[in-house]
Each structure stands twice: as C-alpha cells, then as structure tokens.
Amino acid sequence: xxxxxxxxxxxxxxxxxxxxxxxxxxxxxxxxxxxxxxxxxxxxxxxxxxxxxxxxxxxxxxxxxxxxxxxxxxxxxxxxxxxxxxxxxxxxxxxxxxxxxxxxxxxxxxxxxxxxxxxxxxxxxxxxxxxxxxxxxxxxxxxxxxxxxxxxxxxxxxxxxxxxxxxxxxxxxxxxxxxxxxxxxxxxxxxxxxxxxxxxxxxxxxxxxxxxxxxxxxxxxxxxxxxxxxxxxxxxxxxxxxxxxxxxxxxxxxxxxxxxxxxxxxxxxxxxxxxxxxxxxxxxxxxxxxxxxxxxxxxxxxxxxxxxxxxxxxxxxxxxx
Numbered sequence: 503x504x505x506x507x508x509x510x511x512x513x514x515x516x517x518x519x520x521x522x523x524x525x526x527x528x529x530x531x532x533x534x535x536x537x538x539x540x541x542x543x544x545x546x547x548x549x550x551x552x553x554x555x556x557x558x559x560x561x562x563x564x565x566x567x568x569x570x571x572x573x574x575x576x577x578x579x580x581x582x583x584x585x586x587x588x589x590x591x592x593x594x595x596x597x598x599x600x601x602x603x604x605x606x607x608x609x610x611x612x613x614x615x616x617x618x619x620x621x622x623x624x625x626x627x628x629x630x631x632x633x634x635x636x637x638x639x640x641x642x643x644x645x646x647x648x649x650x651x652x653x654x655x656x657x658x659x660x661x662x663x664x665x666x667x668x669x670x671x672x673x674x675x676x677x678x679x680x681x682x683x684x685x686x687x688x689x690x691x692x693x694x695x696x697x698x699x700x701x702x703x704x705x706x707x708x709x710x711x712x713x714x715x716x717x718x719x720x721x722x723x724x725x726x727x728x729x730x731x732x733x734x735x736x737x738x739x740x741x742x743x744x745x746x747x748x749x750x751x752x753x754x755x756x757x758x759x760x761x762x763x764x765x766x767x768x769x770x771x772x773x774x775x776x777x778x779x780x781x782x783x784x785x786x787x788x789x790x791x792x793x794x795x796x797x798x799x800x801x802x803x804x805x806x807x808x809x810x811x812x813x814x815x816x817x818x819x820x821x822x823x
Contacts, residue, residue, distance in 0.1 A: 504575045505809065506531045508592060509583030513717040514743075518644035518805050525646075526809060531569050531577075533588060562591030573597045576816055581608055584616070593619055599816045603639070607738060610634050622815055627740030628761075637815075641741040642808040643750050647801055650750040657725040657751060660692070664788050666756070667727035668695040669720055672710075674702040675733050678779040679709065682731065682756070689785040694723060695731075721747075729754040729788065733779070741765065746803055748772070749795050754787070766802070767795045 507519050508531045522528040575598040602616055604625040613634040624639035625631050631638045666686050683693045695709040724747050732744040739761045748755035749767045756774045774787045
C-alpha cells in the first residue's frame with residue numbers, strides 16, 4: 503500500500519512529505535510535463551465550447567499509470583488545490599481510497615460536493631465538523647517528531663528582553679496587532695512583527711511588508727523569539743500551526759483563540775488567551791518561566807500520527823466491506 507499526496511505545493515508541505523517518505527511508503531504524486539501541456543490545451547478548447555466538452559479522464563489515468571498507482575493505495579488531498587488543473591481528473595479515476603483534509607474554513611455547499619468524491623473528509627476545526635458532517639482531526643505540525651526536538655534544543659532565549667514574533671496577512675487586523683505590540687513594548691519586550699499588506703490594508707503600519715516570508719525564514723524568526731502571537735479570524739476556532747510552533751519549540755503563545763484552553767497541551771504558564779486583544783497582566787506572563795509539554799502529548803500533533811490515523815480509518819473501512 504502506497505500513500506500519495508496530491509496538490510500539496512507549499513514549502514512546508516513538501517518538507518512534511520519528504521520527512522514522511524523516509525519512514526513510510528509515502529510519495530508526492532507527479533504530473534508528466536506532457537500531461538500538464540495537454541491539460542492546458544483541453545482547458546483552452548473547452549473555454550470555446552458549450553457542449554459536448556472535451557474530457558480529461560484519460561489524462562488522469564495517464565498520471566496514475568506513471569505514478570504506479572494500485573487499488574490498495576490511498577490518495578490524500580487538501581481543499582485548497584482540489585479543483586485545480588488536472589487534479590479533479592486524477593481524483594475521479596483514482597482506484598483506491600480517497601481522503602480530503604480541510605485546513606481552512608469552507609462552506610456547506612463545498613463539503614457536500616466533496617462528499618461525492620472522497621471516502622473520508624477531515625477538518626481541523628471542530629465547529630466545522632459539527633456543522634457540516636466532517637471528521638475531526640488534530641492539526642499537525644509539518645516537521646517530524648524528532649526534527650522538532652533538535653530545533654527546539656538549539657534555540658536560545660533572549661537574555662535581556664523577551665522577543666515576540668508575529669507573521670500574517672493584514673485581514674483588517676492591523677489596529678489590534680499594533681495595540682498589542684504597544685502593550686508588549688510597554689512591558690519591555692521587543693516585537694518582531696511582519697504584517698503582509700492585502701486588500702484590507704488602508705492605513706500604513708510600521709509592521710507592513712509586501713511579500714510573505716518563506717517558511718524557512720518564518721521558522722528561523724520563530725525560533726529566535728521567546729513569544730509567538732496569533733490573532734485569529736472571526737469564526738476560526740481550530741488549532742493553528744502557530745500554536746503548534748509554540749508548543750513544539752517551547753515558546754510562549756499569545757492568542758485570541760479561546761478554544762485552545764480545552765486542548766491537552768494548554769498550560770497557563772505558556773499560553774495567554776485574550777478575546778478582544780487587550781493584554782492585562784501581560785508583564786507577569788512574560789516573566790513566568792514556561793513549562794515543557796510532554797512528548798507523548800505532542801506526538802498527537804505530528805504528521806506521523808496524522809498518517810497513522812488515515813491508515814487506521816481506511817483499514818477499518820476495508821474490513822467493514
């Protein structure tokens with residue numbers, strides 16, 4: 503049995519797949535250049551046609567043949583890429599079990615559509631699972647379990663003043679983030695904030711940048727900080743990668759996600775929760791020594807455990823037939 507990841511394009515996603523491939527029969531599904539060109543050609547033809555349209559199912563089968571896909575294999579997709587290019591054709595012709603991971607907020611219509619194509623659909627957001635009939639899966643950190651320990655051990659605390667790191671798109675949050683930065687600076691902390699400009703960016707901010715940092719730069723600055731900040735979007739209650747960075751790298755976390763208090767790695771010494779962005783008592787929090795989270799708890803949030811869960815669930819489906 504092989505596990506194929508399809509449509510995972512981000513730098514940190516490729517890193518995760520590379521890690522998993524060293525320990526499991528995992529691979530990234532590749533598209534032959536000829537198939538990509540033909541897919542673009544068919545798309546351009548279909549734009550000019552009404553009915554009948556030129557099908558691309560045969561191209562999906564070609565991709566499966568090139569990758570050596572069998573009936574016992576598993577396909578793992580994500581919601582962000584599931585409708586792009588030839589991916590729908592590959593999904594439609596894949597002979598094994600198909601799994602979809604919903605990492606971001608989606609709507610009911612999208613989930614209903616995806617249920618027609620996938621055997622299991624997971625979400626990292628419990629509220630979404632309850633609303634749309636998906637299965638809950640813990641968010642997972644893209645680094646392997648043993649990799650994170652080495653990175654955390656190599657990181658050093660800032661001796662004279664704690665440093666707080668934030669990275670994210672503006673999304674109308676700049677006023678809140680700037681107020682939080684001022685509150686941290688008032689307590690003697692240094693702030694390393696990077697707010698990526700987007701369509702909501704109206705006023706200028708000293709923290710604005712034009713381009714998203716690479717994932718390597720993000721991790722480097724995260725490791726160099728003592729405290730990480732996350733400001734969630736409205737309606738978002740699922741666990742984020744930033745929160746997992748804090749847990750795995752033994753950093754403090756300031757978050758607007760109140761539901762984090764229900765998680766097994768929540769420690770009040772490590773995590774400061776603010777609903778409205780105000781930071782009363784933040785000085786005391788910064789001065790309190792953090793507590794390391796037990797390794798057995800952290801393992802639940804690793805790509806290793808994510809893969810184990812998928813294999814277990816697919817195995818149970820096959821046994822039930």
